[in-house]
Amino acid sequence: MKTVLIVDDEPHVARVLKLTLERAGYRVLTAPDGEAGLAAVLAAPPDALVSDIQMPRMDGRALVQAVCRELPQRSFPIFVMTSMTAREERDWVRQLPGVQFLEKPLSPRQLIAELARALAAPAGEPHV
């Protein structure tokens, strides 16, 4: 069973994603901020990481950059949830390999479809 780590400080978003992803057959872990998220990634790399941007303590940008720095050989995809209007966020997201953005208000169906596409790629290859 593939594990997805969801990092979001809004419990209702985390809950919606957890429930829908579990129904789609994933194991789901959640973390309420970037610090806890990073600790979870380093403890056991998930099969996919889904993170919000605006969070207390360590925000999504810092989390994603830390993950890219700490795990240069990372093979799992990262999804960053951005507001549809926050264009400037997309620029830094685009520059990182294997990082995609999802638009908020998030569509759980879209996340499931994107995960299925991303995880269908051969395992072990760096996700670029």
Place this chain on the structure above:
Amino acid sequence: MSDAALHEVAFARYHRWLARAAGTTVPLVVCNAAGELVWCDESEAATALVQAMLDLRHTGFDWAFAGGGFATQPLPVEQTLLYRPIAVADVPAGWLATCVPAFAAGAEPATLDALAECFEDMAASIADECRLKTDLNGMTEELAERYEELHMVYGVDQHVREHGHQEELFGRLLESCAQHLDIDVVAFVRPAKNQCVSAEQLSAPIHNLDLVLVELRGDLFRFVQATRDAVIINAADDPRRAYVLTDMPYKVLACPVRCTDQIDAALVLLNHAHKHDFTNGDRRLAEVLANQLSSLTQTVSLIQQLAGFNQQMAAALVEAVEAKDPYTRGHSERVHHIAMDIGRALNLSDRDLENLFWGSLLHDVGKIGIPDAVLCKPARLTADEYAFIKVHPERSYEILRHIEYLADALPGARHHQEMWDGGGYPHGLKGDHIPLAARIIAVADTYDSITSSRAYRAGRSHEEAMREINRVSGKQLDPSIVALFNYLCEAEPEWLLRFKIRREPALADHG
């Protein structure tokens, strides 16, 4: 109710609660309504109890329960099973079970009453927890649906803001819908207007997509139009397949798109048979999109009507001018056409092209104010008569300034008789002070004046016109635009034939 909520309960906490009530550790086993194991603690006693209960099930144990704290059942190993149901809203959702050393009737252990009370409270508390979790999951599902709807509505809004009400808007909307909902084919069909826009996100190829689309705008559309409601066809043996999508094994979700009261379009989602069935959630989302498409369709058709109205009003104005002088028939249209060619070659912005469009078409509207005797005089004009002619650009301006939309198009019309060297009218502007649109119209206007027939002379040839234009380049006309016009004409533009421009016989340069 499903077991899902029961599986989410933290039973270790209840196990500790039970131990406190019993004054000692007792095993705890939780089963679902069918008697299947959901949870047990990690003690050996619990493992033994699970096994004993399993053996009991094989003997046809019926979980008889007559009320009170718990029911009892002797077990073979000198133990007595104590159990009671967990009832959520009076429906058994599962069973709590523990065991104590066997005891004879009348010699019940002292802790039994405390255990009974504890079991009753635990069952009630677990039932409450299950109900809350079920409610919460229901709300979470509802919230997930709302997220989908919001995502879709925001997405439509975003596309409209980015692309306006252009032709490609519908295509892009359908594309993002196909991606977002992971649908093989999404189509918007409007047979009355011969419109069929579709987008694909194919999970497997569809070889006869064209045929499928024909079917969508034919029988399927008529079916949706007749039922006036969303139609979902999932099953391969659905009887409706006798009328729609016969021999096409796709799952279908089709929504009517209402335009005022009429259904003149439909939104259709198609999936390959191997995909999930279309659900009511899909249907609600499709209806949201169909509603948006309906209002967009109406807006687009209003915009088209308005654009048509503008064109027709302009054509009527042009007709009014040209009716005065049969020899100028088609002049405005030709100047407009050539000016737009030049404007496009100059890579003008859309906004500037729009202004050039109206300015060049309406540049001579002011001629409406010139007396027929002057305008149609088949001979040289006197100085006084020429003065009448010279007011026409200013008259164009005076007539058109009442139309707010044309405000930025007016300078082109007003100044098309200015000359590059400052010798023109009405304001004697010079060089770059003459609006660019006016300089473009001047070249096109000069060209057409020479090549078209007038009351007093026949139209002259293209070559003659070009010689004249190049002669006055830098004096009357902007030399850079003349240079561009020379370049354009070298490519033999299609309008040379269409406007029936006379040509000089080519020099026999092949010997």
